[in-house]
Amino acid sequence: MMKAIGIILAGGNNFRMRELSQKRAVCAMPIAGSYRSIDFALSNMSNSQIQKVVVFTQYNARSLNEHLSSSKWWDFGRKQGGLVVFTPAVTSDNNFWYRGTADAIAQNLAFLKNSHEPYVLISSGDCVYKMDFNKLLDYHVARKADITVVCKEMGVDCNVDRYGILKMDAEDWIEEFEEKPAIARTNMVSCGIYVLRRRQLIELIEKSAEEDRFDFVKDILIRYRGSKRILGYRMNEYWSNIATVEDYYNTNMDFLNKETSDYFFRQHPDIYSKVDDLPPAKYNYDARVRNSLIASGSIINGTVEDSVIFRKSFVGNNCYIKDSIILNDVYIGDNSHIERCIVESRDTIRANSYHKGEDGIKIVIEGNDRFVI
Amino acid sequence: MIKKEMVAMLLAGGQGSRLGVLTSKVAKPAVAFGGKYRIIDFPLSNCINSGVDTVGVLTQYQPLRLNTHIGIGIPWDLDRNIGGVTVLPPYEKSINSEWYTGTANAIYQNIDYMETFNPDYILILAGDHIYKMDYEVMLEFHKEKEADVTIAVMPVPMVEAKRFGIMITDDEKRVVDFEEKPDKPRSNLASMGIYIFNWHVLREALVKNADQPNLDFGKHVIPYCHKKEAPLFAYEFNGYWKDVGTLESYWRANMELIDIVPEFNLYEEYWKIYTKSEILPPQYIAGDTFVERSIIGEGTQVYGKVYNSVIGCGVTIGTDTIVRDSIIMNRTKIGDGCEVYKAIIAENVTVGNGVKLGVGEEAENETDPHIYDSGIVTIGEKSIIPSHVAVGKNTVIFGVTDEEDYPDQYLASGKSLLKAGV
Numbered sequence: 001m002m003k004a005i006g007i008i009l010a011g012g013n014n015f016r017m018r019e020l021s022q023k024r025a026v027c028a029m030p031i032a033g034s035y036r037s038i039d040f041a042l043s044n045m046s047n048s049q050i051q052k053v054v055v056f057t058q059y060n061a062r063s064l065n066e067h068l069s070s071s072k073w074w075d076f077g078r079k080q081g082g083l084v085v086f087t088p089a090v091t092s093d094n095n096f097w098y099r100g101t102a103d104a105i106a107q108n109l110a111f112l113k114n115s116h117e118p119y120v121l122i123s124s125g126d127c128v129y130k131m132d133f134n135k136l137l138d139y140h141v142a143r144k145a146d147i148t149v150v151c152k153e154m155g156v157d158c159n160v161d162r163y164g165i166l167k168m169d170a171e172d173w174i175e176e177f178e179e180k181p182a183i184a185r186t187n188m189v190s191c192g193i194y195v196l197r198r199r200q201l202i203e204l205i206e207k208s209a210e211e212d213r214f215d216f217v218k219d220i221l222i223r224y225r226g227s228k229r230i231l232g233y234r235m236n237e238y239w240s241n242i243a244t245v246e247d248y249y250n251t252n253m254d255f256l257n258k259e260t261s262d263y264f265f266r267q268h269p270d271i272y273s274k275v276d277d278l279p280p281a282k283y284n285y286d287a288r289v290r291n292s293l294i295a296s297g298s299i300i301n302g303t304v305e306d307s308v309i310f311r312k313s314f315v316g317n318n319c320y321i322k323d324s325i326i327l328n329d330v331y332i333g334d335n336s337h338i339e340r341c342i343v344e345s346r347d348t349i350r351a352n353s354y355h356k357g358e359d360g361i362k363i364v365i366e367g368n369d370r371f372v373i
Numbered sequence: 374m375i376k377k378e379m380v381a382m383l384l385a386g387g388q389g390s391r392l393g394v395l396t397s398k399v400a401k402p403a404v405a406f407g408g409k410y411r412i413i414d415f416p417l418s419n420c421i422n423s424g425v426d427t428v429g430v431l432t433q434y435q436p437l438r439l440n441t442h443i444g445i446g447i448p449w450d451l452d453r454n455i456g457g458v459t460v461l462p463p464y465e466k467s468i469n470s471e472w473y474t475g476t477a478n479a480i481y482q483n484i485d486y487m488e489t490f491n492p493d494y495i496l497i498l499a500g501d502h503i504y505k506m507d508y509e510v511m512l513e514f515h516k517e518k519e520a521d522v523t524i525a526v527m528p529v530p531m532v533e534a535k536r537f538g539i540m541i542t543d544d545e546k547r548v549v550d551f552e553e554k555p556d557k558p559r560s561n562l563a564s565m566g567i568y569i570f571n572w573h574v575l576r577e578a579l580v581k582n583a584d585q586p587n588l589d590f591g592k593h594v595i596p597y598c599h600k601k602e603a604p605l606f607a608y609e610f611n612g613y614w615k616d617v618g619t620l621e622s623y624w625r626a627n628m629e630l631i632d633i634v635p636e637f638n639l640y641e642e643y644w645k646i647y648t649k650s651e652i653l654p655p656q657y658i659a660g661d662t663f664v665e666r667s668i669i670g671e672g673t674q675v676y677g678k679v680y681n682s683v684i685g686c687g688v689t690i691g692t693d694t695i696v697r698d699s700i701i702m703n704r705t706k707i708g709d710g711c712e713v714y715k716a717i718i719a720e721n722v723t724v725g726n727g728v729k730l731g732v733g734e735e736a737e738n739e740t741d742p743h744i745y746d747s748g749i750v751t752i753g754e755k756s757i758i759p760s761h762v763a764v765g766k767n768t769v770i771f772g773v774t775d776e777e778d779y780p781d782q783y784l785a786s787g788k789s790l791l792k793a794g795v
Contacts, residue, residue, distance in 0.1 A: 033655030034671070072447065256657075265654040265672060275448070277647050279639035280408035280668040280684075281656060282631070289664055295655040296409075296671050299640065308655070 004137060005117045005198065006045040009101050009216075010038055010125035011058035016162070016244040019363045023344065024063035026242055027125035030310050030327055030345065032255040032264070033295035036067055037242050038125040039273045042074045042083075047269040048133035050121065051081030054111060056104040058088055058097060073274045084111070100214030106205045112198060120201050122216070124192035128251055129239040130264065130271070131193070136233055140195045145231035147200070149174060149221065150193035152235045162243050164190035164217055166232055174230040177222045188232070190217070191239055238263060249342060249361045252308045252325050256291055278311055286317065302334075316351065331370055338364070377427045377456055377490040379512060379569070381420050382480055385413055385500035386433030386473055391619045393744040394753030394771040395719055396435075397793070402500035403438040404623075405702040405720060407630050407639065409670040409686050411442055412617065414648045415505070416498045417449045417458070422644050423508035425496060427456030429486050431479045433463055433472060448649045461486060478588035481579040492572045497590065499566040503626055503637065504614040505644050512569060514608045521574040521603035522595065524548065525567035527610050537563035538591050540607045548605040553591060562607055564591065565614060574603060613637040621747040624717060627683045627700050631666050652686040652703075661692075670703070677707075691726065699731075708760065715766075716750040724752075725760030733765040736787035745769050745789070753793065 010027035017026055027038040038055070045053050053076060057064050071083035086108045088097045098104040105112070112120070119140075121133050131150070140148040151166050166188045167176035177190070194216075204220050213219035221230065238260060240251040254260045264271055278297030283289065288303040297312035302319030309315070309326045316334035325342045332338065333351030340357030341364045343349065348370040355364045389401025396404060402413035413430075420428050428451060432439055439460075445451075446458035461483050463472050473479035480487075480497065487495060494515065496508055506525070515523040526540050534555070541550040541560045552559070568590060570578075578594050585593050599605055613636050617623040629635055639646060652672040658664055663678040670686035677694030684690070685702045691709035699713050702720040707713065711724060714731035718724070731750045738745040745751055745767050752758070753771030762779040764770065765786030772792030776782070784790055 034653050258657075261654070261657060271653070273653055275650050275653070277448070277645050277650070279646070280670045280686075282640070282668045283664045283666065283679075284633055285666060287665055289658040290662065291660040292658050293655040294658060294669075297640070310655075 002049040002051065002134065002137075003117055004050055004119035004121040004133065004195065005112070005115050006041075006050040006053040006133075007105065007120060007122045008038065008041050008045075008053065008055045008125045009104070009122065009192075010064060011056050011061075011098055011101070011104055012126070013059040014126075014243060017242075017248065018245050019365055020245065020248065020342065020344065021060065023060070025057065025060050027057075028064040028067055029126070029242055029248060031128060031242075032252060032261075033293045033308055033310055035271060035273045036064075037128060038064065038067070039074075039271055040128050040130070041123040041125050042076075043269070043271040044123070044129070044131050044133060045121070046074045046076065046272065048131075050133065051076075051078065052115065052117065053081070053083050054108070055083065055085045055125065056087075056098065056101075056108075057085060058104070061087060067274055070274070074272050086111070100219075101216035102205055102208050102219055103214035105201070105216070106209040106214075109202060109205060112202055112205075115198065118198055120196060120198045122194045122196075124241075126242045127192055127239060128242070129191070129235070130237060130269070131235065133195070136193075136195055139233055140231070143231050144229070146228040147194060147196045147221065147224075148231045148233050149177075150191040150235050151188050151232045152191050152239050154187045154189055156187060158187065160184045160187055160189050163241070164192075164221075166190055168232045172232040172234070174225060174232050177217075177225050177230070179217050179222065190221075191235055192241065193235075194221075245342070245361055245363065249325060253306075253323075255293060255308065256306065261293075276311060302332075302336075310345070375455055375490055377492050379425055379427075379494040379496055379508075380456075380487050380490050380492040381425045381428045381496040381498055381508070382483070382487070383413070383416055383420075383428055383430045383498045383500050384476055384479060385430050385439060386436075386479060387501065388434045389501060389618060391744055392617075392623060393620060393741065393751055394769055394791070395620070395623075395717065395751065397753055397771060398435055399438040399754075400432065400434045400436060400500075401618075403435075403442055405685055406503065406617070406623075407627060408668045408683050409650065409703075410646060410648045412503065413439065413442070413500050414449075414646055415503050416500055417443075417446075417451070418644075418646045419504070419506050419508060420498075421449045421451060421647070423506075425508055426451065426453055427490055427492075428458045429461045429483060430458060430500070431461050431473065431483065433479070436460070436462060442649055444649070448647045450647075456490065459486065475587040475589040475593075477579060477582070477590045477594045480575075481583055481588060484576060484579065487572070487576075495570045495572055495575050497566075497568040497570065501618065502565070502614060502616055504610075505612060505637075505646075506567070506610060506614075508567075508569075511567075511608050511610075515569045515606070518546070518606045519604060520569075520606040521571050522598050522605045523569045523608050524595070524605065525565040525610050526562040526607045527565050527614055528561050529563045531558065531561050534558035534561045534563065540564055542607045546607050546609070548599070548607050551595065551599070562609065565610065566590075568595075569608075574598065620717065620744060620749055620751060624700060624715075624747070624749055628681065628698070630683060631668055631681060650686070659692075676709075677711075685720070702754075714750075715748055716752065718752045719754035719756070721755045722752050722758070723756075724758045725762075727761040728758055729763040731766055732763055733786050735766045736785065738767045738769070738787045738789060740789040741769075742767075756793070 076083035281298045287300040295311040304321045310328045312329045322339045327345035332349040336353040344365040348368040385402040451458040656673040659676045669684040673688040676692040687704040694711040696713045699716045705722040708726035710727045748766040757773045764784045
């Protein structure tokens with residue numbers, strides 16, 4: 001029996017996602033054809049036998065709330081525990097939005113206080129990864145840490161300035177912690193996954209709230225790095241954070257790699273998502289598909305190469321789709337050329353359209369009306 | 374008080390022996406269809422789409438797969454506090470314990486189940502047809518005609534009428550007579566095996582005929598109601614309805630799904646067909662491949678070439694393999710460099726490398742010529758086929774086979790290679 005509550009931070013907006021965040025929170029971004037980014041954190045918690053999970057949402061949460069409308073897909077539809085979504089609410093003593101991650105927890109502290117689990121596991125909802133939290137918790141307990149932060153060493157060519165950067169001593173105790181520094185001194189980044197004792201968390205959150213401090217990273221991890229024993233837990237497997245359009249594009253394209261897709265889809269444990277009941281994908285005459293992921297409900301007539309096609313998309317005759325991501329329920333008219341693009345969900349691309357990302361990834365939102373017969 | 378206007382009783386206990394090894398280990402309603410579905414998904418989805426949320430599923434033959442598939446009915450939204458789906462196997466009684474001996478006998482043995490819901494009407498369904506039908510419209514018809522029994526019928530070509538139970542009706546659609554598989558049919562309205570009964574009429578008919586051996590709807594209950602001059606009406610259905618009782622019709626119905634706009638369209642927004650999906654990830658089509666005129670389920674990996682085929686979920690098709698005109702069910706693995714022509718390969722089969730299926734001259738099957746025909750290669754579930762063997766047409770393979778089973782690395786057309794307990 002798992003001794004932790006799960007908290008998923010899914011409230012944030014991210015301007016670096018450009019037009020893609022107009023429609024949804026980053027945590028609801030579709031990933032790998034059939035999933036959304038929050039599915040990874042939720043599935044990890046479910047697979048780690050965490051029974052009680054809280055999701056904090058705020059920014060543009062409609063799409064996310066729809067996705068979470070039933071908790072049974074992640075096996076959280078239970079009497080013991082379950083999945084709870086906390087959006088900001090006006091109460092007798094509060095009329096603020098969530099002013100930060102710590103404030104989100106502070107505004108719902110009663111929930112933590114009324115729980116009995118000794119630990120809390122916090123994960124951001126916009127990361128693509130698999131992790132057994134039992135091992136993380138065992139490590140945290142064995143090393144007698146106050147807070148354990150999951151971290152990953154990024155490649156030398158990775159631009160890490162959008163992450164929290166850590167410096168650890170020889171025993172992996174965290175010495176330095178900087179949020180999005182202009183010049184990063186190490187390539188060790190925080191994965192946005194933390195574990196700590198529930199009472200410890202309550203104490204830290206209450207103190208921060210008194211001081212009008214609202215951010216979990218800045219006002220708790222960084223502020224207390226000297227006085228609390230903060231430990232790093234190295235993650236060596238795949239981990240990706242959806243922070244920019246390029247991250248998003250590359251993360252999806254990573255799933256064309258057999259190693260990555262086998263790791264997530266064909267090795268225990270599985271990742272779960274809301275089931276959509278779509279028919280099998282259909283390939284008509286002249287369909288030419290190469291090195292691509294095709295999700296169910298799609299109908300392919302044209303050419304698709306090195307792309308990820310999400311659910312229920314329609315690719316017309318004589319189309320050429322290359323190095324692109326076509327999100328859910330997109331209709332692409334005949335003879336269209338789409339290259340290095342992300343086509344926003346539910347869009348309708350007229351016949352004979354031409355879209356190409358010249359420098360960088362182009363986000364296509366045509367917004368045409370669709371005439372359904 | 375618990376009250377449901379109409380309770381559906383779905384007959385899913387039959388073997389469907391004409392599907393050969395496909396139903397050796399599973400009941401016919403649990404046989405895969407259309408890439409990711411099972412046959413029973415169609416009547417179950419019809420129920421929930423028609424607003425019928427109380428369904429008793431009568432099982433008897435090989436129910437394991439059916440039970441795990443249905444579970445508590447989550448995929449069909451049939452997990453309800455009151456009603457929902459209930460699996461009803463035969464059970465021991467203080468006196469007169471028996472198997473389900475006929476379609477109506479199975480319903481008779483579950484009178485208590487139906488009675489719990491105080492129903493006005495009972496809908497009797499067969500678990501082995503592919504169709505989309507709004508039972509609510511049929512119920513409207515039943516009420517409008519003030520019928521005791523309504524029988525769904527379908528116009529069939531006159532030449533084929535002698536294969537069916539035929540209803541002869543008057544202008545008001547009232548059934549005046551019926552005949553079972555007549556030599557000279559007087560009408561072309563074939564019974565679809567779908568009935569709506571007024572509950573008290575059904576109850577009375579079942580109790581009165583309880584001692585009839587092999588109590589059957591077509592042979593006993595309907596004639597009994599007719600003799601009593603109860604108002605019997607025929608509800609004419611003109612949509613797509615397929616009995617997939619033989620390998621040939623099963624293969625053909627699957628192949629119809631890959632037409633550009635199939636007559637039976639799974640892509641329509643309304644009237645969705647629901648199924649239990651365990652495999653979620655998208656399918657992967659590798660670099661040097663070709664997929665044309667096919668439907669493919671979730672999580673399948675294609676490294677070879679696929680034409681005119683229906684492929685299930687979690688299937689792997691190896692490099693340089695060609696699959697043509699075939700049905701491959703969930704989680705089957707086809708090795709590299711294979712050629713597969715007009716085969717039906719059941720779930721969890723492993724085919725080695727360089728295997729050729731469906732080659733050579735056609736020859737009549739030696740053991741069951743009426744089952745394994747039309748040139749189809751049929752492979753039962755969990756079979757293993759070793760590398761570098763060739764298999765002829767009208768053949769059947771079931772069980773773990775090795776090189777020794779294939780003299781000269783060849784299984785001639787018309788041969789049956791059955792190594793699992795059939």
